[in-house]
Amino acid sequence: MSATATTLYEQLGGEAAVNAAVDIFYRKVLDDHRINRFFDHTDMEKQAAKQKAFLTMAFGGPNNYSGADMRRGHAHLVKMGLDDSHFDAVMEHLTGTLRELNVPQNLIDQVAAIAESTRTDVLGR
Amino acid sequence: MSPKKITTADHEIVCQEGESVLDALLREHIDIPYSCKEGACQSCMIRSTDGAPPTNAQKGLKDVLKHQNYFLACLCIPHEDMHVSIGDSPVTFTDGTVTGKELLNPETLLLTIEFDEPLDFYAGQFVNLKRADGLIRSYSIANNRVHAHKLTFHIRRLAGGRFSEWAHQELAVGDKIAVSDPQGLCYYLPNDLEQNMLLVGTGSGLAPLAGIIEEALHHGHRGEIHLYHGSREVDGLYWIDEMRQLAKAHPNFHYTPCVSRGDAPAGITQGRANEVALAALPSLKEWRVYLCGHPEMVNQTKRKAFLKGASFQNIYSDAFHVASSTLE
């Protein structure tokens, strides 16, 4: 890696940014009646840790994202009726969170594109 | 820095200069979960069993986890040789003697067990009690650390509960019983005496909370401490007078007993303990929250406390407390 190359993860502020984002993001998600029922039986502390891993990935940080895990992890939610509208709602909160953290639009677009790339796995298609 | 030796339960590996413990373990094909390799997801958390790990490898961990020498393998560049434990470590048992049996209410037994050697535990942790035939159940420790030779438990009798039924009926003063090492992460550390605390418990979930409160007051905790104890009926509550007296003696301790069914008698609040608490407290920002009791109550309240401003870092509840009220 060259000395000047900075990852999206670093540009966004690394771990501190992920922590701040997880907090804001979850408050939005759990407050949203369109989607919060999907979290009714989730252990939120574990979920927050998973979400940190996900955001690290979405921020372009190092990760071992695996589509198979994403499928497995969301299969029970798909059974509960998880569909595009819910995925869209989550995307909305993700971008809203980044906007709230004053992340520049071009970086938000990059994060959104990475998150968007998980849609087929999350929805089990 | 020279290479360092990392010893696990069944391996001995070498961590090269500048290499993280996680990378060293993975290089040797030792199974350890991980994801971000950046200290964010906490999935690579393991524990040092021979002293404190490098502090920067504990970044972002809950106080109780730091206190028990947990660290993130991906952030850990060892300064010296380390012994680590990955996953659950084996539990050891010590024999204690039953020295007291007393009913707190028609369904809850106060059991006291004493030991020859002092025990290292924190109020709010739990142990496994093992009957001679091997039947094991987890119970929260109800006393504080000041009584190092003694543990007390609140054992609620459950319909068809093999262990609780036996403890109520047959276990006798003078009997020996095997007790595991203390476990769990739902306990008080005196690292911020000004922090406000909310404790919500249902049924015998009062046990760990009472221990935590005693421990906090013993350390001179100065923040407000709010305890909400709930049961369906007044019969299921206990220690009402004791808690009221404690509240009288400590102006920063507030106690609200609640019943969820029927009319509440004078001095008792009508409603579910968690709902009463959340309605009464405007914001939980920077608060410490301890939850014990019915699993659904714990899960719901975690979420609501978070939405009221508490961070997950500051919310304490052991999975066992969740399991204990449904499985016996």
Ligand code: FES
């Ligand atoms: S792998 Fe994510 S914190 Fe270590």
